[in-house]
């Protein structure tokens with residue numbers, strides 16, 4: 001059984017009218033990523049029912065719905081309200097990490113506290129350069145400390161500066177991320193997309209840092225998994241797909257989990273490492289004994 005640590009999800013009202021929705025919420029960066037003005041889009045979309053069918057087809061037991069890295073705190077609150085509904089309806093299959101924008105100040109911290117009360121199991125995906133604040137930000141520090149107090153991880157988007165270009169690509173320097181992980185040893189960090197394969201030996205020395213494999217098929221050849229395992233250790237990598245992104249551009253006509261899972265299984269890494277990546281490692285860092293959403297409401 002597999003736990004997917006990195007997916008995204010939107011209501012139909014968002015993905016059926018991306019342009020007008022993005023204009024209304026003033027989210028041009030998201031629009032550029034999901035619906036680029038030139039070239040084909042890799043973005044796929046799925047309803048929650050389709051998501052659950054695709055999870056079943058690939059024996060994905062649970063998936064973590066990450067929030068997008070919105071430019072506005074208000075959009076983060078809206079996204080949290082969608083996620084609250086999804087995890088309340090499917091508490092056995094779906095988990096949620098709360099989106100966050102430090103520009104919201106104390107309001108954004110309050111939103112995180114409320115989200116944790118509703119059973120959210122982390123914060124992310126964060127991408128400060130895309131969201132209009134810097135890594136050195138007091139409100140961001142408060143959010144990361146709050147995650148530590150609640151014993152939940154924080155997921156940061158990381159871009160490989162040497163990788164190929166794609167719509168919406170934005171630089172995310174690794175040094176400020178390493179500084180955050182060092183300054184917050186009590187908080188668990190997930191650096192998405194194999195941390196852009198940056199500074200993995202140094203990240204190995206930070207016990208509170210994990211990597212996820214989201215969108216890796218889009219970015220690297222298949223032997224990257226073994227390289228990453230050797231660089232950071234077999235207990236520090238989490239399976240993430242970036243569903244419903246179509247990360248196999250040539251073969252994947254609609255989103256699914258199975259293509260990425262099969263490609264990982266056929267990448268030459270050991271059965272033990274597959275087990276670690278597919279579910280053992282994530283189980284070690286997810287909060288235990290949290291109230292289910294339904295319990296929190298009553």
Ligand SMILES: [Zn+2]
Nearest residue numbers: 125157158192
């Ligand atoms: Zn990302």
